[in-house]
Amino acid sequence: MIGIKELKIADYFPQITEEKLASDEELYFAWWLVDLYKAGYVLNALHEPTTFELSDAVTKPYRIETQLKTKLKVVDGTEQVLDGLVYTPDFAIQWSEKAIGIFCATLDNPGKITYKNNPIMQIVRKRGVDYWGYVEIKPDFDYNNMTRAAKIKMNWTYQKHGVFVNLCKVGKSFFKKTFTPERYYYNNKNGKRRAIKFNPRTLGEFINSLSK
Numbered sequence: 001m002i003g004i005k006e007l008k009i010a011d012y013f014p015q016i017t018e019e020k021l022a023s024d025e026e027l028y029f030a031w032w033l034v035d036l037y038k039a040g041y042v043l044n045a046l047h048e049p050t051t052f053e054l055s056d057a058v059t060k061p062y063r064i065e066t067q068l069k070t071k072l073k074v075v076d077g078t079e080q081v082l083d084g085l086v087y088t089p090d091f092a093i094q095w096s097e098k099a100i101g102i103f104c105a106t107l108d109n110p111g112k113i114t115y116k117n118n119p120i121m122q123i124v125r126k127r128g129v130d131y132w133g134y135v136e137i138k139p140d141f142d143y144n145n146m147t148r149a150a151k152i153k154m155n156w157t158y159q160k161h162g163v164f165v166n167l168c169k170v171g172k173s174f175f176k177k178t179f180t181p182e183r184y185y186y187n188n189k190n191g192k193r194r195a196i197k198f199n200p201r202t203l204g205e206f207i208n209s210l211s212k
Contacts, residue, residue, distance in 0.1 A: 007183045012037045013045045020047055025139050025170040026090060027188075031181040032170075033093065035203050041099040043130075049092040050134075052163065054156050058082035087153040089134040089165045095124055097131070102210065104133055107164070120178045122166040133166060140171035172198060179206040 009016045009030050021027045026047075036042040059080045066073040095104050104124040105113040113121050124133035136154060138147045147167070154165040168174065175184065180200035187194050201209075 007031070007034065009034060013047075016045060016047045022090075023137070023139070024188075025137050028175075028181070028184060029091070029135070029137050029168060029170045031183040032175075032178075033091075034183070035179070035181045036099070036103070039203055041096055041103055042093060043096050044094040046092040048088050048090060051086050051088045052157050052161050054085040054087055054153065054160060057084035085153075087157055089154075089157075090137045091135040093122075093124075093133050093135060095131040095133060100124075100131065102207065104131060106131070120168075123164040125164065134163060135166050135168050138167065138169050140169050140173055175200060179203045 009018060012034050013030070016030055018027060021030060030045070030047075033042055033045050037045075057080050059078050061076065061078050064075045064077075066075075100106075103120060104122040105111075106124055106126055113123070122133045122135070124131045136150050138150060142148070147169070151167065154167065157163050157165055175181075176198050179202055180196070185194055185196070185200070186192065
């Protein structure tokens, strides 16, 4: 049995600790990455690694003139009328060569890399000998239309910075389409076996399914 405190994400990805993760979905995704790390598909992962500037703040000068008894008081200043916009993806992942064509691909791949070919294929960018990709995590259920807002920022990030951010909706459907990480089989609070209402499969079973 895997104890609650037995798996420490920082043992695999030193920059990531459970306390830094903003949601259960991010925690589950980190567990998913740990299994990929153990199998040699992932080399490293970072949480909220980079903040991209999407637009500058809009400012305008102003002048306030006040007539006093003996003189005219003039105050010149600048006011901000529109906030700047920034975007921080949830994760950056360093994939191994082994993962190319299975979990990720570059945009110059000559074959198709669309969703129907592989439910988890992510777009990555080669930097020297390394492959890095960015990920935005969202739950299965779209609370307050947050997924739509994130997609706009993701598109804008690619247009302005050439950085592709992959959207992962993490939950039961994500694990059904890919594989269920070992740690997810046990509850967070008491370490007892989690009630899973679908047929989970291992990483190995998922890899084998891709060749069928």
